[in-house]
Amino acid sequence: xxxxxxxxxxxxxxxxxxxxxxxxxxxxxxxxxxxxxxxxxxxxxxxxxxxxxxxxxxxxxxxxxxxxxxxxxxxxxxxxxxxxxxxxxxxxxxxxxxxxxxxxxxxxxxxxxxxxxxxxxxxxxxxxxxxxxxxxxxxxxxxxxxxxxxxxxxxxxxxxxxxxxxxxxxxxxxxxxxxxxxxxxxxxxxxxxxxxxxxxxxxxxxxxxxxxxxxxxxxxxxxxxxxxxxxxxxxxxxxxxxxxxxxxxxxxxxxxxxxxxxxxxxxxxxxxxxxxxxxxxxxxxxxxxxxxxxxxxxxxxxxxxxxxxxxxxxxxxxxxxxxxxxxxxxxxxxxxxxxxxxxxxxxxxxxxxxxxxxxxxxxxxxxxxxxxxxxxxxxxxxxxxxxxxxxxxxxxxxxxxxxxxxxxxxxxxxxxxxxxxxxxxxxxxxxxxxxxxxxxxxxxxxxxxxxxxxxxxxxxxxxxxxxxxxxxxxxxxxxxxxxxxxxxxxxxxxxxxxxxxxxxxxxxxxxxxxxxxxxxxxxxxxxxx
Numbered sequence: 001x002x003x004x005x006x007x008x009x010x011x012x013x014x015x016x017x018x019x020x021x022x023x024x025x026x027x028x029x030x031x032x033x034x035x036x037x038x039x040x041x042x043x044x045x046x047x048x049x050x051x052x053x054x055x056x057x058x059x060x061x062x063x064x065x066x067x068x069x070x071x072x073x074x075x076x077x078x079x080x081x082x083x084x085x086x087x088x089x090x091x092x093x094x095x096x097x098x099x100x101x102x103x104x105x106x107x108x109x110x111x112x113x114x115x116x117x118x119x120x121x122x123x124x125x126x127x128x129x130x131x132x133x134x135x136x137x138x139x140x141x142x143x144x145x146x147x148x149x150x151x152x153x154x155x156x157x158x159x160x161x162x163x164x165x166x167x168x169x170x171x172x173x174x175x176x177x178x179x180x181x182x183x184x185x186x187x188x189x190x191x192x193x194x195x196x197x198x199x200x201x202x203x204x205x206x207x208x209x210x211x212x213x214x215x216x217x218x219x220x221x222x223x224x225x226x227x228x229x230x231x232x233x234x235x236x237x238x239x240x241x242x243x244x245x246x247x248x249x250x251x252x253x254x255x256x257x258x259x260x261x262x263x264x265x266x267x268x269x270x271x272x273x274x275x276x277x278x279x280x281x282x283x284x285x286x287x288x289x290x291x292x293x294x295x296x297x298x299x300x301x302x303x304x305x306x307x308x309x310x311x312x313x314x315x316x317x318x319x320x321x322x323x324x325x326x327x328x329x330x331x332x333x334x335x336x337x338x339x340x341x342x343x344x345x346x347x348x349x350x351x352x353x354x355x356x357x358x359x360x361x362x363x364x365x366x367x368x369x370x371x372x373x374x375x376x377x378x379x380x381x382x383x384x385x386x387x388x389x390x391x392x393x394x395x396x397x398x399x400x401x402x403x404x405x406x407x408x409x410x411x412x413x414x415x416x417x418x419x420x421x422x423x424x425x426x427x428x429x430x431x432x433x434x435x436x437x438x439x440x441x442x443x444x445x446x447x448x449x450x451x452x453x454x455x456x457x458x459x460x461x462x463x464x465x466x467x468x469x470x471x472x473x474x475x476x477x478x479x480x481x482x483x484x485x486x487x488x489x490x491x492x493x494x495x496x497x498x499x500x501x502x503x504x505x506x507x508x509x510x511x512x513x514x515x516x517x518x519x520x521x522x523x524x525x526x527x528x529x
Contacts, residue, residue: 017184018050018133019192020059022199022211023522025430026490028376028421031367033058035332040269042229044322045222045262046199049190065426065487084488088126095126098489100137104517108146110510117143121176121521123489136179137521141165143172146513148500149527156402157240161526163214163401164240178215178523192220198233200262200276201322202334203380204419205407207359208276208320209260211524212408213237214401227266234259234297236283237400241452255283256395258405259296264322274322276338281315282395316391318398320359331366338406340388340398352464354448354455359384359406374423386412386439386448386464387455397451404451408529412449413438414466417528426484428492434476434528439469440504472504476528482519491520498527 020026027034027046033055034043041054050059067082079085084096100121107114121139128134141162145153149160153172158164165174180194197211198218218235235258242254257280264274279296320338327333338359346353363380388411389398398405409415417434439447446457447469459468482494493516500511 017131017182017190018127019047019135019180019182020050021135021137021178021522022047022197023490023524024204024419025421025428025524026062026522028365028378028419029062029374029423030055030058031365031376032330035326035330035366037269037326037329040227040266040272042224042264042266042272043202043324044200044264044272044274045229045231063487065484079486080491081486082488083486093126093128095124096488097124098122098520100139100489100520101491102139102141102517102519102521104143104515104519106146106513106515108511108513110512111147113144113147115144115146115513115515117141117517119143123521131184133182134180135182137177139176139521141172141174141176144170145172146498146500146511148502148509148511152529158214158402160403160408160529161212161214161524176215188223188225190222192218192222194218194220198260200231200274201336201361202324202332202365203336203361203363203382204378204417205361205380205382205415207336207338207361207382207384207406208262208322209278210404210406212526213399213403213405216400229264231262231264232260234292239395239399239402241402242395254395256280256400257283257292257296262322270326272324276318276320276322278318278398279315280391280396280398282393316396316398318389328366330368331364334361334363334365336361338388351462354387354458354461354464357385357388357411359388359411372422376421378417378419380415380417382407382413382415382417383466384409384411384413385466386468387451387458388412388448389451390448390453390455392454392456394452394454399451402452408526409436409438410449410451412447412466412468428480428482428484430478430480432476432478432528434474436474436476437467438472438474439467440472440506441469445469470504470506472502475499475501475503478528489520490522491518493517494519 102119123137125135324334340357
């Protein structure tokens with residue numbers, strides 16, 4: 001049994017147990033270990049484990065950046081550059097804690113707006129024995145955003161990728177909390193109880209399950225046996241925008257349950273295929289409270305027979321596949337296909353039937369392009385037909401806290417994006433280009449992009465096509481340059497620029513934003529929508 005260093009301590013390396021919070025910016029630095037043709041790792045199920053034998057060497061290399069035992073440094077410098085703020089170690093436990101700032105100032109030159117963000121946060125994590133780990137973070141935030149983000153917040157009453165809060169006309173005030181308890185009783189099974197997010201896929205986006213929406217409560221079971229990994233998630237999500245069934249404010253927002261299953265099979269070290277299924281249902285209906293449906297508790301995919309057995313079922317089923325093929329030692333092709341609903345006789349009729357709803361992803365990613373070490377790349381295409389992810393009842397659509405559970409655009413779109421990232425010692429440079437075409441809704445109509453509208457209000461049964469409605473083009477470019485101060489909690493100085501242009505005949509808008517800040521934590525906060 002080996003030994004590794006995590007959170008500044010020596011712990012025994014056995015069954016993977018310590019979760020790495022998911023962030024694309026950090027995870028792509030693990031590319032060479034994750035997409036290694038000699039190992040056949042399960043790359044699609046995230047988050048990864050810090051004590052996974054396939055990742056631990058690279059992970060520790062990133063966490064120990066700048067450490068040098070031969071140099072005596074002051075307490076203040078160690079805490080700012082190489083150590084957690086607090087470290088505790090006992091015979092059978094470890095605990096660490098950090099202060100997490102996110103202070104930003106910016107200027108939107110196109111709209112003459114000064115933006116800023118004032119976030120004070122913390123993280124606490126550790127291990128108890130060899131089988132139990134815990135992690136939590138929390139943030140208190142105030143900020144003024146670029147106009148397009150402010151418009152999103154005002155319309156959806158939620159900060160993108162975060163939570164709801166107190167939203168004044170200009171300044172927004174909100175909180176954000178994450179928690180995860182992880183227990184690994186044996187080498188084949190991990191059980192996690194969390195208030196967090198999940199992600200399935202090899203791309204930047206996911207058409208199956210992404211981290212775009214706010215945190216939600218879940219129980220997650222993950223099992224590994226040979227070249228097969230299986231994950232079951234039972235989640236509970238809030239939907240503040242759903243129609244209330246009572247005027248009693250004490251009962252709060254309506255919620256929905258979700259049962260999501262994913263089977264990942266490494267056919268070879270280069271090729272894998274995964275099978276996905278998700279069903280969502282409301283926790284309360286007009287006739288009374290329903291609660292968790294134990295028909296969905298067994299950990300098996302393809303539950304259509306169970307869902308269909310519920311008479312007049314208001315539940316919504318989605319199935320999909322995720323696949324990858326490592327064409328070179330440092331290049332991987334990947335893709336996803338999700339079926340929301342279809343009518344067999346209409347699939348090949350080419351008449352644009354509304355209920356033939358599907359989503360597709362194709363991409364390539366890799367590392368060390370042009371033989372430049374730590375130069376990582378990704379190119380990706382995503383699309384979804386109109387009305388995909390929607391349902392006749394909003395409460396059972398594929399969303400949480402007024403945000404999609406898959407792609408941030410919802411449906412009725414095509415998107416092409418590319419990301420290039422380069423790291424050298426403590427410096428990190430990242431650039432992103434994105435183009436999307438989608439159709440917005442004229443006033444009072446439903447052309448299929450807004451997944452929160454009932455598909456029973458659709459504009460037409462036939463003749464539906466991707467991009468229908470108010471034809472809109474979105475151009476988005478973002479650059480980031482950062483200098484890492486402390487890898488333990490990703491404390492960095494970061495400068496960034498965004499160019500965004502949304503072009504249509506109704507309400508075009510431009511954004512030219514520059515920001516600078518002292519930032520921390522591992523989490524995705526999406527601005528590319």
